[in-house]
Amino acid sequence: xxxxxxxRIPNKPVSAEDHSLIGHExxxxxxxxxxxxxxxxxxGAVLLIIIVGAAIFAxxxxxxxxxxxxxxxxxxxxxxxxxxxxxxxxxxTLSRLLYGARISLLVGFASVAGSIFIGTVxxxxxxxxxxxxxxxxxxxxxxxxxxxSLFLLITLVTIFEPSIFTLIAIxxxxxxxxxxxxxxxxxxxxxxxxxxxxxxxxxxxxxxxIFSHILPNALGPIIVSATLGVGGVILAxxxxxxxxxxxxxxxxxWGNMLQSAQNPQIMLGxxxxxxxxxxMILITVLAFNxxxxxxxxxxxxxxxx
Amino acid sequence: MNAVLEVSNLKTYFKKNKKxxxxxxxxxxxxxxxxxxxxxGESGCGKSxxxxxxxxxxxxxxxKVVDGSIKLNGVDLVQMPEKKMxxxxxxxxxxxxxxxxxxxxxxxxxxxxxxxxxMHHLKVNKKTxxxxxxxxxxxxxxxxxxxxxxxxxxxxSGGMRxxxxxxxAMSCNPKLLIADEPTTALDVTIQxxxxxLMKDLSKKFSTSILLITHDLGVVSELAERxxxxxxxxxxEISDVDDLFEEPLHPYTEGLIHSIPAxxxxxxxxxxxxxxxxxxxxxxxxxxxxxxxxxxFARCTEEVPGMYVREDGRCVRCFLYDGEVVE
Numbered sequence: 001x002x003x004x005x006x007x008r009i010p011n012k013p014v015s016a017e018d019h020s021l022i023g024h025e026x027x028x029x030x031x032x033x034x035x036x037x038x039x040x041x042x043x044g045a046v047l048l049i050i051i052v053g054a055a056i057f058a059x060x061x062x063x064x065x066x067x068x069x070x071x072x073x074x075x076x077x078x079x080x081x082x083x084x085x086x087x088x089x090x091x092x093t094l095s096r097l098l099y100g101a102r103i104s105l106l107v108g109f110a111s112v113a114g115s116i117f118i119g120t121v122x123x124x125x126x127x128x129x130x131x132x133x134x135x136x137x138x139x140x141x142x143x144x145x146x147x148x149s150l151f152l153l154i155t156l157v158t159i160f161e162p163s164i165f166t167l168i169a170i171x172x173x174x175x176x177x178x179x180x181x182x183x184x185x186x187x188x189x190x191x192x193x194x195x196x197x198x199x200x201x202x203x204x205x206x207x208x209x210i211f212s213h214i215l216p217n218a219l220g221p222i223i224v225s226a227t228l229g230v231g232g233v234i235l236a237x238x239x240x241x242x243x244x245x246x247x248x249x250x251x252x253x254w255g256n257m258l259q260s261a262q263n264p265q266i267m268l269g270x271x272x273x274x275x276x277x278x279x280m281i282l283i284t285v286l287a288f289n290x291x292x293x294x295x296x297x298x299x300x301x302x303x304x305x
Numbered sequence: 306m307n308a309v310l311e312v313s314n315l316k317t318y319f320k321k322n323k324k325x326x327x328x329x330x331x332x333x334x335x336x337x338x339x340x341x342x343x344x345x346g347e348s349g350c351g352k353s354x355x356x357x358x359x360x361x362x363x364x365x366x367x368x369k370v371v372d373g374s375i376k377l378n379g380v381d382l383v384q385m386p387e388k389k390m391x392x393x394x395x396x397x398x399x400x401x402x403x404x405x406x407x408x409x410x411x412x413x414x415x416x417x418x419x420x421x422x423x424m425h426h427l428k429v430n431k432k433t434x435x436x437x438x439x440x441x442x443x444x445x446x447x448x449x450x451x452x453x454x455x456x457x458x459x460x461x462s463g464g465m466r467x468x469x470x471x472x473x474a475m476s477c478n479p480k481l482l483i484a485d486e487p488t489t490a491l492d493v494t495i496q497x498x499x500x501x502l503m504k505d506l507s508k509k510f511s512t513s514i515l516l517i518t519h520d521l522g523v524v525s526e527l528a529e530r531x532x533x534x535x536x537x538x539x540x541e542i543s544d545v546d547d548l549f550e551e552p553l554h555p556y557t558e559g560l561i562h563s564i565p566a567x568x569x570x571x572x573x574x575x576x577x578x579x580x581x582x583x584x585x586x587x588x589x590x591x592x593x594x595x596x597x598x599x600x601f602a603r604c605t606e607e608v609p610g611m612y613v614r615e616d617g618r619c620v621r622c623f624l625y626d627g628e629v630v631e
Contacts, residue, residue, distance in 0.1 A: 194402055194404050195407060195408050195409055195410045197362070197402070198402055198408040200362055200394070201362065201395065201398075201400040202399065203395035203422070203426060204391075204395070204425065213410050216413065217412050
């Protein structure tokens with residue numbers, strides 16, 4: 001019997017053109033197309049661009065100084081002088097909304113950047129190494145999650161002087177648990193993949209495998225969770241400011257603009273005063289959620305475009 | 306002795322639910338410089354664990370190399386601290402895998418993956434690494450290496466990805482290349498090309514190859530010597546021609562009879578009855594005895610040792626007790 005098989009084929013060079021049977025398109029193009037198909041996400045993205053643009057160019061766009069008080073004009077209705085009315089100290093609501101957007105978005109983005117960073121590093125380490133390290137880190141996560149966070153926030157804010165920086169720090173330090181769980185889950189499945197084993201057989205260090213090989217593969221869910229997180233933080237900041245524990249006046253934030261409207265006479269008589277900041281919070285958080293959902297669909301290979 | 310790899314009495318055990326599974330149970334073999342040795346056997350016989358043991362990547366903490374030594378150019382890898390293994394893997398020993406579709410990172414370009422390895426091991430800058438990467442892609446048969454460097458793996462077909470894997474594994478000129486079923490996932494024409502490529506490269510760089518496979522066709526194509534493994538042990542070591550001409554161990558014979566012959570009379574294809582013993586089973590005698598058609602009383606009572614025949618062939622079977630030289 002013989003096993004020599006006559007199937008030698010000349011080893012001629014192959015080029016990408018000969019064989020590119022699969023996936024001509026760059027991944028990001030496919031994702032962009034999927035994202036553009038989701039109308040709500042596109043609306044959200046447009047709104048966010050407008051809001052972020054308005055915040056950046058607030059000094060140019062604002063008609064008045066946001067802290068200039070004209071007591072004679074207090075609670076002025078929307079009109080020629082005050083496009084969105086004036087507050088109880090006679091400050092222009094439009095200008096305060098524009099400057100408030102800077103604070104609210106800054107707190108949102110900075111806290112989420114912080115919490116995503118902490119959550120990603122901890123989740124990556126737990127998921128990649130597993131074992132006891134994973135167990136310990138995840139129990140810490142469980143412990144933080146089981147804290148009544150609102151009361152903890154209130155307590156911390158009363159202990160530390162409530163400034164933009166302390167708010168960001170507190171949101172970052174207590175907001176990373178969800179990301180950590182998410183990233184851990186991604187790493188648990190990715191660390192078993194063949195390309196990770198292949199990278200290890202090529203002598204690539206654990207640190208490099210975690211951050212340059214696995215992390216880019218887990219980026220999709222992280223971006224989605226970050227987007228949704230910004231909306232959440234803006235809401236939380238508004239809540240704290242509403243209680244007087246957030247951004248302190250005279251610095252305007254959407255939350256503390258609502259705070260001074262906590263008065264039945266103002267609420268009923270000068271509806272424009274609480275309406276606009278409330279509306280901005282609603283629109284912004286909705287926009288972030290829409291974009292987050294759109295990104296989730298775009299990153300999910302199981303959803304066809 | 307100018308063996309590149311000397312494995313002696315290697316034992317890799319796994320602990321599962323307080324049971325010890327002897328995945329690799331005391332194996333000895335050598336691979337000479339530029340030699341291609343095939344390691345064959347059924348699924349679960351310890352082939353892949355042998356390769357992971359050599360790489361120092363046995364899944365911890367369940368698995369562990371408990372005994373023996375793996376000497377690469379005389380240096381024992383088992384005793385090597387993990388830190389130093391990072392410089393061994395990819396530089397001295399490299400590995401290619403069965404699934405080219407999944408063994409490249411989907412989100413990094415071919416160039417990133419290749420230059421990363423080259424920069425790490427050869428301690429060169431990005432520019433030199435890119436040149437080296439392009440050169441390697443040219444060697445493995447890409448007509449436009451600079452363009453391929455910028456491509457993502459999903460643009461390439463399975464055969465091309467396996468070529469990239471080979472380029473990556475060979476880029477730092479390793480002494481030993483472990484190929485774990487390198488062609489199983491490829492279609493037949495591509496298989497032949499990849500085997501041809503490996504043969505050329507092994508000659509060109511005088512790299513030794515440990516070819517892990519269950520495809521005897523691939524063995525006959527590429528290997529010079531064959532190691533047959535069964536249930537964590539080596540049952541036969543032989544030159545490839547001798548093995549196909551006259552298999553000694555009943556298990557090897559069974560393996561060869563279970564592939565269809567292209568020439569000669571058409572006979573019924575034979576299979577080896579029964580299954581590989583479940584991992585963790587301890588038998589008093591030969592591990593193959595329950596499935597062996599030639600088994601006799603002694604086989605179930607005593608564990609056979611390795612018999613070395615006059616012609617240098619090794620076999621672990623009592624049938625050859627009379628022919629021992631040792």
